[in-house]
Amino acid sequence: MSDVLARLGEVLEERKNAAPDSSYVASLHAKGLNKILEKVGEEATETILAAKDAQHSGDNHDLIYETADLWFHSLVALSHLGENPQAVLDELARRFDLSGLEEKASRSKP
Numbered sequence: 330m331s332d333v334l335a336r337l338g339e340v341l342e343e344r345k346n347a348a349p350d351s352s353y354v355a356s357l358h359a360k361g362l363n364k365i366l367e368k369v370g371e372e373a374t375e376t377i378l379a380a381k382d383a384q385h386s387g388d389n390h391d392l393i394y395e396t397a398d399l400w401f402h403s404l405v406a407l408s409h410l411g412e413n414p415q416a417v418l419d420e421l422a423r424r425f426d427l428s429g430l431e432e433k434a435s436r437s438k439p
Contacts, residue, residue: 334414337401341408357405365406372399 344352349359357365376399379392404414427435 331415331418334404334418337404338408338413338415341404342413345408354405358409362406362409365402365409368402369399369406372402375399 341354344354345358347355349356357368372395376392376395379395383389383392407413407416
């Protein structure tokens with residue numbers, strides 16, 4: 330799984346400085362962070378709607394598809410800001426032995 334994320338991170342980084350007409354990712358980078366975040370928001374909404382539909386239909390296909398779009402656009406945002414997928418994996422690994430309640434409490438401390 331992390332191999333896919335690592336490769337995707339490499340591709341996103343390569344396309345960051347490519348000509349905007351050469352790839353979708355390059356065009357997003359050229360349009361700037363606000364456009365990228367607009368796409369993240371759009372995909373988040375579509376993921377929520379797909380999850381609600383999946384709950385009723387029992388078919389998760391659209392939910393998986395929309396989640397992939399959400400992850401992808403989130404990774405584009407990270408790339409735009411100089412981060413890569415490994416940073417997210419490292420953060421998830423850091424949280425692995427914490428309860429969700431402990432992790433949340435640690436964020437609210439000054």
